[in-house]
Amino acid sequence: MSTLTALARAQAVASGRAQPIATVRHLHVHDHPLVLIPLAMAGEANAPLAAMVGFAASDPQLLVVTQPRNRDDRFAFFADLSSRVLPYFESFATDAEDVPVDRGRDVRQRYLDAPQVWVPNPAGVDFLRLLGRSTRFRTTDGEYPVPAGVPLLGRWLTFFANSAEVPGSSLLLNAVQALGLHWATGQSGAEDAQLGALLAWIESGADAAREAENGPVAGPATDPDFDNRVLAPLIEQASPELPAVLRELLLPTWERMWRTLGLLRTLPIGERVRSRWDADRDAFTAFAQYVAEGGAPQPRRDGAVAAAARLQRLENAAARYAVQRAFDDPLVLAEYRLAGAAFAGEVTLANPDRVDDSGKRPVLRPRIMVHTTEEVRVEPGTSLTSPSRPAQKAKVVSISPAGAGRDVLLELSGGMGRKLVAEPGSVPAVGERLIVTTLSEAYRPGGAFPDPTETPWTHGGPPAGPEQE
Structure with a gap:
């Protein structure tokens, strides 16, 4: 927990009201998300009992497994669920746009929008x-076939x-x-x-x-007392009252989910959220085309090389997401100011036309x-960066005491055009309030990983031959 979040929690205790920790x-x-509330049977590994799904607060659709231990009932539930959600996913794999790549020398396709799923x-x-793991390897023919939509x-x-593991992704929330994240x-x-x-x-x-x-649970686990007192007798007797009981159990959570969406929509959107959603659309486009x-x-588990590459992507995404949140939100950036990774001040002197001619060219x-x-x-x-000019670098030249504070001399590079005269507004002017930080949105290159066939047998590569033993 950060210092400012701890302070906000203390203020919430004192005032009796939740405190904002984001601006x-x-x-x-999404304007049209899919809300999905799963419910599982207690004591059974991944045995679905019910799900409430839908695309509007006024239209909750309840799917129920009357006998969760019965394989046929479970797969009928999976088939019913697939018939509700697959058309939603596939509806976004239609219209696409051209995205420039390789500095405009080529283009690639990206769907105009992507689906979004919400769970409690x-x-x-x-x-x-x-x-997903229990259904994606099922076959639609053979000894134990399942409906076509299940795998x-x-x-x-x-x-x-x-995708939910990727920091900053909004495909599954x-x-x-x-x-x-906000209160x-x-x-x-x-x-x-x-x-x-x-x-x-x-x-x-x-x-x-x-x-x-003491209200109803939000799933996927049910309350043990409810299981013993209400649920078990209904399942044992195959009671027709089971759907009505489960609907009553899930409706409060359904209503809270849509209130949550409405509450979040009241907040102004961060500047860099759109670029992260573009990355989500890229991921959706790639997977939809792969399926088509x-x-x-997807394999049951990643190989050594694939796991290492995925871990690096997640680490890079986490670092990038932390920087973007700080650049978008003064409250988040304030935490870095407390830690000494950023500071704010006023520009007192500026030489926007300074040219360094000590090198091969000015x-x-x-x-x-x-x-x-x-x-x-x-x-x-x-090297420092200002959230207001993220493409510009500011190198610390000197730090000197000045009255009750300090004067920091910075040398700027980048983000000012290609000429020896800075573009208007690209250099902070005298009197401007400026925040600079060690955080940076600079591109993080991926690591070089070996081909899986070149790894030792302990990491999935070929076993040692007789001549290597």
Whole structure:
């Protein structure tokens, strides 16, 4: 937990109301999302009991497995679920746009939009992952055939579950984490996992949250008391009342999910959210085309090289997402200012036309003086960036005491045009309030990984031959 989030939690306790920890929305909220609330049978590994799905708050569709231990009933449920959600996924794989690549020398295709799935909590994401793994390898013929949509559903659920691991992705979101990214409550992190209590803190305060704590669960697990007292007798008797009971159980969570979406939409969207959604559209386009071309299901587990490459992509995405959130949101950037990774000040001197001719050819290198009263924990030679001019680098030339603060001399490069005269507005002017930070959106190149056939047998490569033993 960050320092400012801890402070916000303390303020929430004192005031009885949740406190904002973001000034903008850091995720994409689709105009037409798919809301999916899974419910599993307790004590059974990945045995679905029901799901409430739909595309509008006024139209919840309930799917029920009357006998969760019965294989045929489970796969009938999977088939029914696939018939509801696959047309939604496929509806986005139609109109595409040309995206320039290779500095405009070529183009590639990207679908104009992508689907978005919402579940109540992280456990819902894990349930979809297990559901995908249990269905994507099924066959539609042979000894135990399944309906045609079932293995395809499994592949799509696996795709969305994998995307949920990518920091900043908005293809599969859960309401608990989305709310926690923007508000801090006065309860513990474990209590925040209860969607009803978390939402009540944000909408109405602590008293409402206490009342919501005993409300219906948000899935996928059911309450043990409910299982023993209500659910077990209905399943054993194959009671026709089961759907009505489950609908009553899930409807409060359904209504809270749509309130969550409405609440998030009230926040102004962060500037860099759109570029991350473009990356999501790229991922969706690539997978949709892969499926259309008859690609194989995702493997049960990655090989050593594929796992290492995926880990690096996730690490790069996490670093990029942290920087983008800070650049979009002053409240997030304030945390870095407290840690000494950023400081704010006023430009007191500026030489926008300075040219450095000490090298082989003259280059534009303006210098500015920034006076700050904040702690400066960087050394001369450090490269800094300003969120207001992310393409421009500012090298620390010197740091000197000045009254109650410090004067920091910065030399600028990049983001000023290609001439020896800076473009208007590209160099901070005297009197401008400026924030600079060690954070950077600079491209992070991928690592070089060996071909899987070139790895040792311990990492999936070929076994040693007789001559190597």
